[in-house]
Amino acid sequence: MYQSIILGSILLVSLYILKRVRVRNPKLNMPPVPRYKIPIIGHTYSYFFNSEEFFKQCKKEHGDIFSVYVWGQVRTIIGKGYIHEILARDEAFSFGRAFLKRVPYDVLLKNMGIIDPAILLKDYIFCKLSFYSERMQKSLYSATQKHFNIGDQPKVFDNLYHIMTEVISSPIANIFIGEEESKYDEIITAFADFTSGISIFLMVPPFLDFIYPGLHNYAIRVIVKSGLFNPAAKNRDALIKHIKKQVCKRLQEKEKYGNSWKRPDDFLQDILERDGFDANNINYASLSDKIFVFLFASIHTTAGGCANVMMDLASRPQYIQELYEEQLEVHKEADENGILPFEALNNMKKLDSCIRESLRLAGHIVTLEHLTLKDYTFSNGLQVPKDRIINIYTDDVYEDESLQGPNPKSFEPFRHVDANVPASKLGKNYLPFGGGKHACPGRHFAINEIKFFMHNFILNFNFRTKSGKIEERMRVGPLAFPSSNGIIIEKRVK
Numbered sequence: 001m002y003q004s005i006i007l008g009s010i011l012l013v014s015l016y017i018l019k020r021v022r023v024r025n026p027k028l029n030m031p032p033v034p035r036y037k038i039p040i041i042g043h044t045y046s047y048f049f050n051s052e053e054f055f056k057q058c059k060k061e062h063g064d065i066f067s068v069y070v071w072g073q074v075r076t077i078i079g080k081g082y083i084h085e086i087l088a089r090d091e092a093f094s095f096g097r098a099f100l101k102r103v104p105y106d107v108l109l110k111n112m113g114i115i116d117p118a119i120l121l122k123d124y125i126f127c128k129l130s131f132y133s134e135r136m137q138k139s140l141y142s143a144t145q146k147h148f149n150i151g152d153q154p155k156v157f158d159n160l161y162h163i164m165t166e167v168i169s170s171p172i173a174n175i176f177i178g179e180e181e182s183k184y185d186e187i188i189t190a191f192a193d194f195t196s197g198i199s200i201f202l203m204v205p206p207f208l209d210f211i212y213p214g215l216h217n218y219a220i221r222v223i224v225k226s227g228l229f230n231p232a233a234k235n236r237d238a239l240i241k242h243i244k245k246q247v248c249k250r251l252q253e254k255e256k257y258g259n260s261w262k263r264p265d266d267f268l269q270d271i272l273e274r275d276g277f278d279a280n281n282i283n284y285a286s287l288s289d290k291i292f293v294f295l296f297a298s299i300h301t302t303a304g305g306c307a308n309v310m311m312d313l314a315s316r317p318q319y320i321q322e323l324y325e326e327q328l329e330v331h332k333e334a335d336e337n338g339i340l341p342f343e344a345l346n347n348m349k350k351l352d353s354c355i356r357e358s359l360r361l362a363g364h365i366v367t368l369e370h371l372t373l374k375d376y377t378f379s380n381g382l383q384v385p386k387d388r389i390i391n392i393y394t395d396d397v398y399e400d401e402s403l404q405g406p407n408p409k410s411f412e413p414f415r416h417v418d419a420n421v422p423a424s425k426l427g428k429n430y431l432p433f434g435g436g437k438h439a440c441p442g443r444h445f446a447i448n449e450i451k452f453f454m455h456n457f458i459l460n461f462n463f464r465t466k467s468g469k470i471e472e473r474m475r476v477g478p479l480a481f482p483s484s485n486g487i488i489i490e491k492r493v494k
């Protein structure tokens with residue numbers, strides 16, 4: 001027993017020393033590392049429990065680029081002066097590779113094959129935003145009716161993020177696997193459950209990396225492979241069942257109607273045709289994983305964005321009336337079924353500004369994790385090695401008056417109305433969608449969804465926080481998530 005403890009301790013200390021040697025790579029002009037008191041723990045405590053103050057202090061002492069020692073590894077933090085280098089140099093910094101270190105998609109979606117999600121989405125979905133607008137509105141409207149089904153009495157809703165993953169899963173299912181299958185609760189639950197499952201990978205801090213860098217990733221891969229926690233395996237059967245049903249139906253109809261068959265418009269049909277559809281050899285596991293890969297990117301982010309906008313307004317109900325008046329005016333453009341023309345989105349100026357403000361103040365202190373693909377020298381001469389985790393110090397951007405205007409951290413929903421900067425417009429003072437070549441290609445799609453959802457929500461309901469106070473974001477270390485506290489919703493008397 002004692003022997004194992006002694007051996008274990010020697011191993012830990014050796015690993016620690018080895019890691020420190022790597023931190024001080026003598027060949028590179030590395031960013032400064034602030035002093036820390038406890039070996040192995042390093043800056044982890046301040047990073048996790050006092051991140052806002054900790055990073056302010058680090059920046060004050062060390063400038064725009066510095067490294068911190070957390071979860072047993074060194075990561076480099078990039079302040080506002082150098083963020084553009086990370087976003088512009090995709091040969092050196094990768095958001096996707098850093099994401100894979102946290103979420104093992106290669107194991108979760110092992111049947112996916114090689115695809116470029118951004119290109120597929122651009123080719124098949126984002127070029128048809130106006131075409132999909134009516135379906136997006138209808139499915140958002142019916143999902144809202146279902147999930148915010150209240151009578152004449154006010155009702156409390158807790159955990160908006162959870163509810164919104166179900167609401168947003170509805171238009172996503174409609175556009176990705178078709179109108180018919182999106183009507184099944186089983187599919188909506190599978191989409192939402194997969195999304196919430198993946199978000200857990202991002203929320204769990206990599207404790208095991210204290211023992212050895214990379215051990216956390218190794219452990220989660222084992223857990224996923226063993227099936228102990230695998231949101232894709234859990235929901236794959238449901239997705240395959242519905243895809244199969246659709247594919248069989250489409251094959252039969254195509255056979256029956258020949259050239260007069262009206263091909264359904266959705267992503268499923270697009271990728272079937274793109275992959276040289278062989279009716280006798282359909283790989284359903286591969287098809288389902290190709291759909292899964294888009295779900296987290298499109299549902300988690302948009303549901304979180306919606307939940308934040310709702311909570312920000314519920315916290316400040318004094319702004320809702322002005323937004324209501326704007327939506328009433330916009331709604332005059334709706335047809336007899338309540339469907340707005342695509343162009344009506346441009347007239348929701350105040351709502352758009354409010355959404356931009358909510359995304360701007362999402363609350364992360366550092367975020368947009370990237371991984372270095374090679375040794376890199378910043379324009380100030382500091383260097384980082386290959387395989388280094390890089391975090392962008394977003395709070396540095398959002399608390400800067402010269403970039404944001406007066407009271408930069410206060411939520412002012414109409415701050416952007418006159419500035420002609422819609423919520424989807426990227427800028428060096430606005431980073432929710434990243435930037436550069438890999439800036440989120442789904443941002444217009446996402447903002448449209450949030451606007452259509454909020455349009456109906458504001459027209460139909462009054463809402464306020466249950467606590468009667470401003471609800472802040474839920475903080476997990478330097479990251480922020482929508483508050484899970486309740487809001488009270490009641491039907492608007494028209």
Ligand code: HEM
Binds near residue numbers: 096117436440443446
């Ligand atoms: C409010 C909602 C959303 C937010 C905040 C968001 C945020 C982001 C961010 C920060 C990135 C990384 C950008 C970078 O590397 O610089 C990204 C990438 C991406 N997003 Fe979004 N996103 C949202 C909605 C969506 C939606 C609805 C879709 C798809 C329908 C989508 C698809 C993607 C894809 C495919 C990428 C990878 C782009 C690439 O690597 O080239 N996103 N998103």
